[in-house]
Amino acid sequence: MHGKELLLTMYRKMLLARRFEEKAGQAYGQKKIQGFCHLYIGQEAVVVGINEAIRPDDYVMTGYRDHVHPLVRGADAGMFMAELFGKDTGYSKGKGGSMHFFDVEHHFYGGYGIVGGQIPLAAGMAFASKYRGEDRITVCSFGDAAANQGAFHETFNMASKWKLPVLYVVENNKYGMGTDIARVSAEPDIHKRASAYNMRGVSVDGMDVLAVYDTVKDLAASIRAGQGPVLLEAYTYRFRGHSMSDAATYRSKDEVEQEKQRDPIGKLRALLLEKRYASEDQLDAIDAHEKKVVEDAIAFADQSPEPPLEDVWTHHFVEPGDADERPRARVRGATDVSWPAYPTTFEVTWDLEPREAPVAPLKQGAA
Amino acid sequence: MPELAYRDALKEALKEEMARDPRVFLMGEEVARYNGAYKVSQGLLDAFGSARVVDAPISELGFAGLGVGAAMAGLRPVIEMMTWNFAILAMDQIVNNAAKLRHMSGGQLRCPIVFRGPGGAGGRLSSQHSQALEANYAHFPGLKVIAPGTPADAKGLLKSAIRDENPVVFIEAELLYGVRGEVPEGEYTIPIGKADLKREGGDVTLITWSRMVTACVLPAADALAQQGVHCDVIDLRTLKPFDHEAVAASVRKTNRVVIVEEGWPFASVGSELSDFIQRECFDDLDAPVKRVHGLEVNMAYAANLERAIQPSVERVIEGVNAVLYR
Numbered sequence: 001m002h003g004k005e006l007l008l009t010m011y012r013k014m015l016l017a018r019r020f021e022e023k024a025g026q027a028y029g030q031k032k033i034q035g036f037c038h039l040y041i042g043q044e045a046v047v048v049g050i051n052e053a054i055r056p057d058d059y060v061m062t063g064y065r066d067h068v069h070p071l072v073r074g075a076d077a078g079m080f081m082a083e084l085f086g087k088d089t090g091y092s093k094g095k096g097g098s099m100h101f102f103d104v105e106h107h108f109y110g111g112y113g114i115v116g117g118q119i120p121l122a123a124g125m126a127f128a129s130k131y132r133g134e135d136r137i138t139v140c141s142f143g144d145a146a147a148n149q150g151a152f153h154e155t156f157n158m159a160s161k162w163k164l165p166v167l168y169v170v171e172n173n174k175y176g177m178g179t180d181i182a183r184v185s186a187e188p189d190i191h192k193r194a195s196a197y198n199m200r201g202v203s204v205d206g207m208d209v210l211a212v213y214d215t216v217k218d219l220a221a222s223i224r225a226g227q228g229p230v231l232l233e234a235y236t237y238r239f240r241g242h243s244m245s246d247a248a249t250y251r252s253k254d255e256v257e258q259e260k261q262r263d264p265i266g267k268l269r270a271l272l273l274e275k276r277y278a279s280e281d282q283l284d285a286i287d288a289h290e291k292k293v294v295e296d297a298i299a300f301a302d303q304s305p306e307p308p309l310e311d312v313w314t315h316h317f318v319e320p321g322d323a324d325e326r327p328r329a330r331v332r333g334a335t336d337v338s339w340p341a342y343p344t345t346f347e348v349t350w351d352l353e354p355r356e357a358p359v360a361p362l363k364q365g366a367a
Numbered sequence: 368m369p370e371l372a373y374r375d376a377l378k379e380a381l382k383e384e385m386a387r388d389p390r391v392f393l394m395g396e397e398v399a400r401y402n403g404a405y406k407v408s409q410g411l412l413d414a415f416g417s418a419r420v421v422d423a424p425i426s427e428l429g430f431a432g433l434g435v436g437a438a439m440a441g442l443r444p445v446i447e448m449m450t451w452n453f454a455i456l457a458m459d460q461i462v463n464n465a466a467k468l469r470h471m472s473g474g475q476l477r478c479p480i481v482f483r484g485p486g487g488a489g490g491r492l493s494s495q496h497s498q499a500l501e502a503n504y505a506h507f508p509g510l511k512v513i514a515p516g517t518p519a520d521a522k523g524l525l526k527s528a529i530r531d532e533n534p535v536v537f538i539e540a541e542l543l544y545g546v547r548g549e550v551p552e553g554e555y556t557i558p559i560g561k562a563d564l565k566r567e568g569g570d571v572t573l574i575t576w577s578r579m580v581t582a583c584v585l586p587a588a589d590a591l592a593q594q595g596v597h598c599d600v601i602d603l604r605t606l607k608p609f610d611h612e613a614v615a616a617s618v619r620k621t622n623r624v625v626i627v628e629e630g631w632p633f634a635s636v637g638s639e640l641s642d643f644i645q646r647e648c649f650d651d652l653d654a655p656v657k658r659v660h661g662l663e664v665n666m667a668y669a670a671n672l673e674r675a676i677q678p679s680v681e682r683v684i685e686g687v688n689a690v691l692y693r
Contacts, residue, residue, distance in 0.1 A: 059440065090473070091473060091475070092471060092472055092473030092474075092475070093473040093474075094473075095470055095471060095473050096471045096472065096473060100471040100472070102471065102472035102473065102475050102476065103475075104472065104475040104476060109439060109440075109476070110468075110471070110472065110476075112464070113463075114459055114463050114464075117432070117459060117460070117463055117464060119432070120428065120429050120430075120431070120432020120433050120435070120436060120460060121432055121433075121435055121436035121439065121464060122436060123429075123432070123433045123436060124432065124433040124434060124435060124436020124437035124438070124439070124440065124444075125436040125437065125439060125440040126436075127433060127436070127437050127442075128436070128437045128440035128441060128442045129440065131392070131418055131437070131442060132441075150428055150429075151428055151429065151432065151459075154424075154426035154428055154429025154430075155426075155429050155432070155433070157424055157426065157429070158423070158424060158426065158429055158430065158433060161424075314474070315469050315470045315472075315473060315474040316469065316470055316508050316509050317469065317509065317511075317532075317533050318469060318477045318479075318532035318533055320532075322474075322532070324474060324475055324476070324477065325472075325473055325474030325475050326475075327473065327475065340441075342440065342441025343441070344388070344389075344390060345389065346389055347389065348389055348416065348418050348419055350418040351416060351417055351418065352417040352418040352421060353399075353417040353421075353422070354417075
C-alpha cells in the first residue's frame with residue numbers, strides 16, 4: 001500500500017531532483033559549472049522509486065548521470081552543488097565534479113565516468129556483503145548503452161553463478177548519447193538478456209514512481225533472501241540532451257513532447273490530488289520549499305572558496321594513519337555523521353562452491 | 368635459513384596473511400581446484416574454503432572490477448592474473464577505478480587491493496605472452512608497483528602489499544617461480560619503496576629488478592669482479608615509488624650507471640630512472656647513463672631470436688665497459 005507519507009516523500013524528492021538539475025543546467029549556462037554535465041530531468045521516478053523501496057544502508061552506485069542518486073538518499077544539496085562548482089566545500093573537495101559524486105555517509109558509492117565501469121564494482125560490493133554474512137543488498141544503475149559493454153556480460157555471469165545480492169537497474173532512456181539503443185542492439189529489450197545468465201530479468205514503467213517502488217520492493221526482498229541477482233529494466237526518458245553540450249537533434253520534437261506527457265512528477269501530483277492527500281496549495285508549498293533548498297545550494301556553492309592549490313597533491317594514496325574524509329563533518333561541522341562500518345573480524349561461513357566432486361590431487365610444476 | 372621456491376614463498380605470504388586477516392581472499396583463474404596455473408595457491412582452497420579462494424571465470428575485467436568493489440566495501444582482495452598479458456583486458460578497472468577511487472571521492476573511499484601474477488618473458492611463448500609491462504602501471508598516479516626478484520623479497524613484499532591501504536600491482540616473474548632461495552623463517556615483511564643493495568662495489572652502479580637481478584646482473588657483476596671491476600648492484604624491488612635515496616647514494620659513490628630492464632626502452636622504468644639520475648646526480652656522472660633493455664621489437668618464438676631480444680650477461684658487461692670507456 002502506498003500511504004500518504006510515502007507519496008508525499010516521493011513527490012518532494014522528485015521535485016528536489018528536478019529543481020536541482022534545472023538549476024545545475026542554468027549554472028552551466030553561466031559557466032559556473034563546466035566540463036561534462038549529464039542531467040537527470042525526466043528520469044526521477046526511477047531513482048526515487050528505488051530509494052524508497054530499499055534500506056538506507058544498502059549500497060548504491062551508478063554511472064555519470066549521478067547527481068540525483070545521492071540527493072534522494074539525504075545528501076547535502078549545497079555540498080553537491082559546490083562539487084559541481086569545483087569548490088572546496090564539495091563532497092569530493094572539487095576533485096570529482098559532475099561525473100564523480102560520492103556520499104559514503106549515505107551509502108552512495110559513486111558516479112563513474114566509463115560506461116559500464118561500475119557494473120563489476122557493484123558485484124564486488126555485494127560479494128563483500130555476502131562474504132561477511134550481512135543481509136545488505138547493492139543497487140547498481142547504468143544506462144541502456146552500458147548493456148553492450150563486456151563488463152555487463154562478464155559481471156552478470158559471475159553475479160548469477162555466485163548468487164550475489166545485487167539489483168542491477170538499467171535506466172533505459174532509449175539513447176546512448178545520440179544513438180538509439182535499437183540501432184546498435186540485437187536485443188534492445190535489455191532485461192531479456194538476463195535469461196542468458198540464468199538470472200531474473202524484469203521490466204517496469206520507469207515514468208511511474210509507484211510501479212518502480214512496488215517492483216523494487218519485491219525484488220529487493222527476493223535478493224535479500226538469497227535468491228540471487230536481478231536485472232530490472234526501467235523504461236524512462238530524459239527530457240534534456242545526453243549532456244549539456246548535446247542539442248539532441250537525433251530525436252524529434254514530437255517525440256520529446258509526447259514523452260513529457262508522461263512526466264512522472266505530474267503523474268504523482270495528479271494522484272495526490274485525486275486521493276486528497278494534499279491540496280494544490282500544499283503541493284505548491286512543497287515545490288517552493290525544494291526550490292528554496294536548491295537556491296540555498298546555489299548560494300552556498302557561489303560563496304564557497306576554491307580548493308587550496310596544495311590539494312592537487314592530496315588523496316592519491318592513503319598514507320599510514322590517514323582516516324577517511326567525512327565531508328559533512330568537514331564542511332558543516334556535523335556531529336551526526338554515521339559512517340559505514342566495515343568489520344575487521346568475522347567468520348566466513350559462505351561456501352561459494354559446495355564441493356560435490358573430489359578435488360584433483362595436488363601437482364607440482366608450471367601450467 | 369630454509370630454502371624455498373619463489374612460488375612457495377608467495378604461497379607462504381598468502382597463507383599467513385589469510386590466516387591473520389579474514390578480509391583477505393584470493394580470486395583468479397584456476398586458483399582454487401587446480402591449485403593455481405603456476406601452483407602459487409597450492410592447498411589454499413583446502414585451508415580456507417571456496418569463498419576465500421575463488422575460481423573465477425575467464426573474465427579479467429569482470430573479476431578485477433569485482434575485486435575493486437569488494438575492496439571499497441572493506442575487504443582485502445588479492446586478484447591473481449594468470450599473466451599480466453591477460454590483465455590488459457582488466458586495465459580499465461585497475462586504472463580508471465582502483466587507481467582513482469581515493470581521489471575522485473575526495474578521500475571518502477580507499478581501495479586496498481593487490482593485483483598479482485607473472486610478467487616478463489615466459490620462455491618460447493612468442494609475443495602475446497612475453498611482455499614486461501611494469502612501466503604501463505608505473506605510469507599511473509594512484510598505483511604502487513612491485514616486482515620482486517628473489518623468494519625472500521617475494522614473500523616479504525607480498526605481505527606488505529596485502530597490508531597496504533592502496534591498490535598495488537605486484538608483478539612476479541614467470542621464469543622465477545621454480546627458482547629457490549633463502550627465505551627467513553616466520554613472520555617478516557619488507558617495506559614497499561626500499562631497494563636492496565645486493566652487492567657492493569665502488570666502480571659502477573647497476574640498477575635492476577625482478578628476474579634480471581639473478582638472470583643477468585649478478586652473474587655479470589661476478590664476471591666483472593674477476594676482471595677487477597666492482598659494481599654496486601641495486602635491486603629496486605619496488606618500482607613505484609622507487610628508492611630515490613638508494614639510487615642517488617650509489618651513483619654519487621660510483622659516478623657511473625647501467626640500468627638493466629627486461630622491458631622495452633621507450634617511456635619505461637629505465638627511462639624514468641635515467642631522468643632522475645641526470646637531474647639529481649648531474650655533477651656526479653663521469654659517463655652518460657647506459658641502458659641495457661629488451662630490444663624494441665615483439666618477442667619471437669625461435670630460441671635464438673628470443674635470446675637475442677632479451678638482455679643478457681654479455682650485454683650487461685658491454686654496458687659496464689661502455690660507461691668505463693674500456
